[in-house]
Amino acid sequence: MEQLDTKGRYPESGMILRVRQITYQAEKINSYELTDPEGGELPPFTAGAHIDFHFRDGSVRQYSLCNDPAERHRYLISILRETQGRGGSQALHERLHVQRLVSIGRPRNNFPLVANARRTLLLAGGIGITPLMSMVHELQRSGRDFLLHYCTRSPAHTAFGDRLGPLVAEGRAVVHHDGGIPANGLDIARLLERCEEGTHLYYCGPAGFMAACRRASEHWPEDAVHWEYFTRDAAPKSALSGAELAQAGDHALGLGFQVKVASTGAVHTVPDDKTIVEVLAEHGVEVETSCESGLCATCKVRYIEGEVDHRDLVMSRDEQSEYLTVCISRAKSPMLVLDL
Ligand code: FES
Structure with a gap:
């Protein structure tokens, strides 16, 4: 028999949620708010978690949750429409509409925050901002020291502007625009040159960005560096066996x-x-x-x-x-x- 959670609502294998709201975030990026069709609480998640999105053809794609883990009434995912990808993001952009029911798995976390870090450094490239947004919520709410660097092509390609504006003003987030030429953006090697004891680094983004972060953090202690790849294509050759x-x-x-x-x-x-x-x-x-x-x-x-x-x-x-x-x-x- 299928196992249910403590309230008997959601089977371990997944759940059916309703698309309650779709929000334009940035060029080719929409946010999708998913809620319980009956308005109930959703299973909890931790910062950095993702959900599996089940497609009708049986395929599954993972999307990071980007809202505050303290919220129990919704899951928020943000999806970049990728024309070069496996088609999942394009299909979702075209077919998901408000009111629609979707099948997703329960949240899982392969990219959790370390609880006792003295300082947390978050580096996001493009759509890699999504798991880091839930971390920003968590770190801010718990009053912990953090700094976010978010690299995008231009203001039009920058998601979560409303949320990040105050953090930029406080000096807790820096947004870098490179106009599509990484050399004109954040100097990742320089940023990561010094590794301060107690600092934990988290990074997520496209292939070139991941490679740059990986190279620049090679001298950091292994347990202080955390990353999440979206696709195997993003993995630099040195990450493969x-x-x-x-x-x-x-x-x-x-x-x-x-x-x-x-x-x-x-x-x-x-x-x-x-x-x-x-x-x-x-x-x-x-x-x-x-x-x-x-x-x-x-x-x-x-x-x-x-x-x-x-x-x-x-x-x-x-x-x-x-x-x-x-x-x-x-x-x-x-x-x-x-x-x-
Ligand atoms: S199914 Fe995802 S790692 Fe094997």
């Missing part, structure tokens, strides 16, 4: 590797053209997935033995020492034993 880049080793010869299901002892071969999750499903072992590209950790499974070729862009090294994402990760050893 060596095996993924080289496509070398036995697996490139078409040998694949084996996975063993610990509870049954069943061993299955994962050929080069299939994922672990596909092979498991073929043998009746279902693992829930969402992004299927290593971005959300929905499919994470504990492993007991073996060396994993981690290909996700979401788990910390600590988590990777215990879990793997079976939608995308591979094996470096001949066999992985999965705690299933």
